[in-house]
Amino acid sequence: MNRINQKLKEDKKLLSIYFTAGYPSLGDTVPIIENLEKHGVDLIEIGLPFSDPLADGPTIQESSTKALKNGMGTALLFEQLKDIRKTVSIPLIIMGYFNPIFQYGVEEFCKQCNSIGIDGLILPDLPLDVYEAEYRSIFEKYGLVNIFLITPQTSEIRIRQIDEASNGFIYMVSSASTTGAQEGFGKEQQAYFERIAAMGLKNPQIVGFGISNATTFQQATANAKGAIIGSAFIKDLTANGPAGIGNFVKRIR
Amino acid sequence: MKYQANESGYYGEFGGAFIPEMLYPNTEELRLNYLRIMEEPSFKKEFDQLLKDYVGRPTPLYYANRLSEKYNTKIYLKREDLCHTGAHKVNNTIGQILMAKKLGKNRIIAETGAGQHGVATATVCALMGIPCVVYMGEIDIQRQAPNVARMKMLGAEVRPALSGSRTLKDATNEAIRDWINNPVDTHYIIGSVVGPHPYPDMVAKFQSVISAEIKTQLLEKEGTENPDYVVACVGGGSNAAGAYYHYLEDPEVGIIAVEAAGRGIDSGESAATSALGKVGIIHGSKTLLMQTSDGQITEPYSISAGLDYPGVGPMHAHLYRSGRGEFISITDDEAMQAGLLVSKLEGIIPAIESSHAFAIFKNRKFKPEDIVVVNLSGRGDKDLQTYIDYFEL
Numbered sequence A: 001m002n003r004i005n006q007k008l009k010e011d012k013k014l015l016s017i018y019f020t021a022g023y024p025s026l027g028d029t030v031p032i033i034e035n036l037e038k039h040g041v042d043l044i045e046i047g048l049p050f051s052d053p054l055a056d057g058p059t060i061q062e063s064s065t066k067a068l069k070n071g072m073g074t075a076l077l078f079e080q081l082k083d084i085r086k087t088v089s090i091p092l093i094i095m096g097y098f099n100p101i102f103q104y105g106v107e108e109f110c111k112q113c114n115s116i117g118i119d120g121l122i123l124p125d126l127p128l129d130v131y132e133a134e135y136r137s138i139f140e141k142y143g144l145v146n147i148f149l150i151t152p153q154t155s156e157i158r159i160r161q162i163d164e165a166s167n168g169f170i171y172m173v174s175s176a177s178t179t180g181a182q183e184g185f186g187k188e189q190q191a192y193f194e195r196i197a198a199m200g201l202k203n204p205q206i207v208g209f210g211i212s213n214a215t216t217f218q219q220a221t222a223n224a225k226g227a228i229i230g231s232a233f234i235k236d237l238t239a240n241g242p243a244g245i246g247n248f249v250k251r252i253r
Numbered sequence B: 001m002k003y004q005a006n007e008s009g010y011y012g013e014f015g016g017a018f019i020p021e022m023l024y025p026n027t028e029e030l031r032l033n034y035l036r037i038m039e040e041p042s043f044k045k046e047f048d049q050l051l052k053d054y055v056g057r058p059t060p061l062y063y064a065n066r067l068s069e070k071y072n073t074k075i076y077l078k079r080e081d082l083c084h085t086g087a088h089k090v091n092n093t094i095g096q097i098l099m100a101k102k103l104g105k106n107r108i109i110a111e112t113g114a115g116q117h118g119v120a121t122a123t124v125c126a127l128m129g130i131p132c133v134v135y136m137g138e139i140d141i142q143r144q145a146p147n148v149a150r151m152k153m154l155g156a157e158v159r160p161a162l163s164g165s166r167t168l169k170d171a172t173n174e175a176i177r178d179w180i181n182n183p184v185d186t187h188y189i190i191g192s193v194v195g196p197h198p199y200p201d202m203v204a205k206f207q208s209v210i211s212a213e214i215k216t217q218l219l220e221k222e223g224t225e226n227p228d229y230v231v232a233c234v235g236g237g238s239n240a241a242g243a244y245y246h247y248l249e250d251p252e253v254g255i256i257a258v259e260a261a262g263r264g265i266d267s268g269e270s271a272a273t274s275a276l277g278k279v280g281i282i283h284g285s286k287t288l289l290m291q292t293s294d295g296q297i298t299e300p301y302s303i304s305a306g307l308d309y310p311g312v313g314p315m316h317a318h319l320y321r322s323g324r325g326e327f328i329s330i331t332d333d334e335a336m337q338a339g340l341l342v343s344k345l346e347g348i349i350p351a352i353e354s355s356h357a358f359a360i361f362k363n364r365k366f367k368p369e370d371i372v373v374v375n376l377s378g379r380g381d382k383d384l385q386t387y388i389d390y391f392e393l
Helices: A003-009 A026-038 A058-070 A073-081 A098-104 A106-116 A128-141 A158-163 A187-197 A213-221 A230-242 A244-253 B023-040 B039-054 B067-072 B088-102 B117-128 B138-143 B145-153 B168-180 B201-208 B209-222 B236-247 B312-324 B332-346 B352-362 B380-390
Strands: A014-020 A042-045 A093-095 A121-123 A172-175 A206-207 A226-231 B060-064 B075-080 B105-113 B132-137 B157-161 B187-190 B229-233 B255-264 B278-282 B284-289 B324-332 B371-376
Touching: A003 A073, A014 A058, A014 A206, A014 A230, A014 A244, A014 B138, A026 A042, A026 A073, A026 A244, A042 A058, A042 A226, A058 A230, A073 A098, A073 A106, A098 A106, A098 B278, A106 A128, A128 A158, A158 A172, A187 A206, A187 A213, A206 B229, A213 A226, A213 A244, A226 A230, A230 A244, B023 B039, B023 B088, B023 B168, B023 B201, B039 B088, B060 B209, B067 B075, B067 B332, B067 B352, B075 B209, B088 B105, B088 B117, B088 B187, B088 B201, B105 B117, B105 B168, B117 B132, B132 B138, B132 B168, B138 B145, B138 B157, B145 B157, B157 B168, B168 B187, B201 B209, B201 B236, B201 B312, B209 B236, B209 B371, B229 B236, B229 B352, B236 B255, B236 B312, B236 B371, B255 B312, B255 B332, B255 B352, B284 B312, B312 B324, B312 B352, B324 B332, B324 B352, B332 B380, B352 B371
Parallel strands: A014 A042, A014 A226, A042 A093, A093 A121, A172 A206, A206 A226, B075 B371, B105 B132, B105 B187, B132 B157, B229 B255, B229 B371, B255 B324
Antiparallel strands: B060 B075, B278 B284
16 A cells, blocks of 8 residues: 555654755755654655746745755656665655656656655646646556645635545645735635534545645645645744754644 | 637647646636637627727738838738737736736736736736736846837836846746746736746737738738748747638648847757747647756847747647748847838837748748738837847947
8 A cells, every 4th residue: 555545644743845856955854754754754756847837936946946956856856766675665656747747757756766765646736637637647557646735725626636546645625825924814715614624525635735834734634634734834844944843843743 | 620629628739738737717717708708799899999989900911011022922910019018018017907907816927028018918907907917027127228218108117036047937937836826816827828828818818809801901901811830039929820811721821930049059058949949838838848858948149039939839839830820030139130120211220029930031031922021019218228239330
């Protein structure tokens, strides 16, 4: 069984952390992953940086620009991760935009992911219909879980379609926004979390966007399986570097 | 329908909607409604009326006597430079502001590079009394001060795009991010035949008035609706899409697309996407785009701010790949010389974008009896400083 599906069976709220590969320094990728696991993080999303990350707010944009300047790229990321399964056993997901993967070759990319031990992909700008028509069979061949996003504006019919096409979890975007930390969730967002929880979807949901601290983590996971922290973690890395990871995780739970 | 978008927004292998889920409801609302709204009599009436009374359409189709003599062929100019605001851009913004009203939107966002589309958007927002935010790269704001001032006079807020390379592609990213954050009340007026479906098709349809008029006007002057060639410059490609539109399925009409070679195709400072681009995804569309081997989008260069977009509309990518269009690239120097020549021979100072289209005559020979329509997409007033610097006027 895929590590993501195994992890989702555990009886706990999952903490998932996103970071941009190659940030703050080119060589930080593996130490960050190892440190996150050591401090009890359940799932890691490794961001493949892109020049034009249009779903991201300023924090992740800046980290991507810096990572590319540092020299991060697809082949280098695979090179850095080639022995990662010798030291890390939690699920690893690559999150990126579709163009770099399209240039690398989707099948070759998936094959590399499989050989390294990557468990899933989040590609926000690969739409559902194109995935189903052209790429689903490749993802399945290499045992990769594809994770789709839903938002407060996503219609019920489409949520059901996405649930049907998913085989891991659904990435629930907390609000109509690009990525970025928020202080708290309002009534509207709580109602949305409850509405989705009541739908009885076959895939668990993990909430992302706007989660930055213990309060938002608890609010987000009251009705969902877990939550993803990205921008707030990147900000912490900027300030404290990989050495601050233990303290950061402690502040969340 | 070989060269028009199919119902999923594909031109051959190009187009579609490669957008994050956050944008799906926005584009879906537009996709489900744009064709129906454009067919509504009340919409058509208001659109046509504004094009006539406000924009000044139809724009003339002018026989360029001295230019024709020089190149020994029959050259007509479609005078989009005479449109209100100085270029064809306003045809699209009039259409989209009416579309936004029909969809019940009360806030407009747009991206702009040199500022022409920003001005055209700010203009129609002033006309309709709708708040307008224009995203513009921080670097472009510095080099296009007069257009920034025009937008401000027209009541628009100009927000600097501070991310990435701080130019047109980043302004487009910022506008898309704004739309993600404001999915309900806001309409995004894209300025060219780029972006996710249905934008390329919708913008092409609003610009198609250009070729519709050419047909009528040419019939009057030459007894035929069809020229032998239609020539237009292509950045994203909206003026070209409009000039080609009603000729796409007529194989006897040659289509010539002129791209900006900048300092030369192999100089590393170019915007000739057909020659230098590879298939990929930019701003939600699968098309040809300039990128690194790793799939990072690169920054193009042209002396003409309206042509330095790293991608090209999916319609044009298909015209290139299918061989339907003849693609020619023109350097900065060739374009500047052609702009000067047209000024001296015809008394018309073209926008530098349009000057690229005129530059083909030096090397691309036509028969004396050929009818060649050049889309003169904009006037050169906005480029005066560049002309001054270049020619030391």
